[in-house]
Amino acid sequence: xxxxxxxxxxxxxxxxxxxxxxxxxxxxxxxxxxxxxxxxxxxxxxxxxxxxxxxxxxxxxxxxxxxxxxxxxxxxxxxxxxxxxxxxxxxxxxxxxxxxxxxxxxxxxxxxxxx
Numbered sequence: 174x175x176x177x178x179x180x181x182x183x184x185x186x187x188x189x190x191x192x193x194x195x196x197x198x199x200x201x202x203x204x205x206x207x208x209x210x211x212x213x214x215x216x217x218x219x220x221x222x223x224x225x226x227x228x229x230x231x232x233x234x235x236x237x238x239x240x241x242x243x244x245x246x247x248x249x250x251x252x253x254x255x256x257x258x259x260x261x262x263x264x265x266x267x268x269x270x271x272x273x274x275x276x277x278x279x280x281x282x283x284x285x286x287x288x
Contacts, residue, residue, distance in 0.1 A: 175199045175277040177268045182282030185258055189286070193253040195268030195279055203272035207251045209242065211264035211284075218267065222253060236262075258286045 181193040197204060208223030222232045222242040230242055241254040251268065263286050268279035 175201065175204060175270045175272050175275075177270055177277055177279035179266065179268045179279040179282040182266060182284045184285045184287065186288050187258060187260060187286055189258050190254070190256045191258065191284060192255070193266055193268075193282060193284075195251045195253075197249045197251070197270055200272060201249050204270045205273055206271040207244065208269045208271075209251075209253045210267045210269055211262075212267065212281075213264045221266070223269075224251065255284070258284075260286050262286050 176198045178196050179193060181191060183191060185191050205226050206223055209221040210218045211221050212218040220233055221236055222230065222240055224230050224242045224244055232240060239257045242251065244251045262284060264284060265281040266284050267281045270277045
């Protein structure tokens with residue numbers, strides 16, 4: 174089992190920044206990929222960014238050059254630095270851990286971009 178706890182969401186003005194954190198605990202040795210997804214009510218959850226155990230990263234086109242995913246392996250924390258935020262970035266952001274063959278999700282954190 175893997176437990177994920179997200180933090181760092183909130184309300185920010187357009188053009189502002191936020192940093193999300195996701196702390197993993199439990200069977201962390203089995204995690205091969207960690208990522209951030211987001212979901213707007215009534216829409217499918219979508220990938221925002223992910224980072225592999227080897228450090229490779231992947232981003233959705235809509236966030237490239239604005240968001241950065243990183244990790245602190247010593248503390249089992251994955252970060253999502255979000256800059257130049259837009260109203261369309263408003264969503265619930267979820268942390269996901271892939272520990273083949275299972276996937277684990279955090280509880281989600283709300284990010285609202287509004288003036």
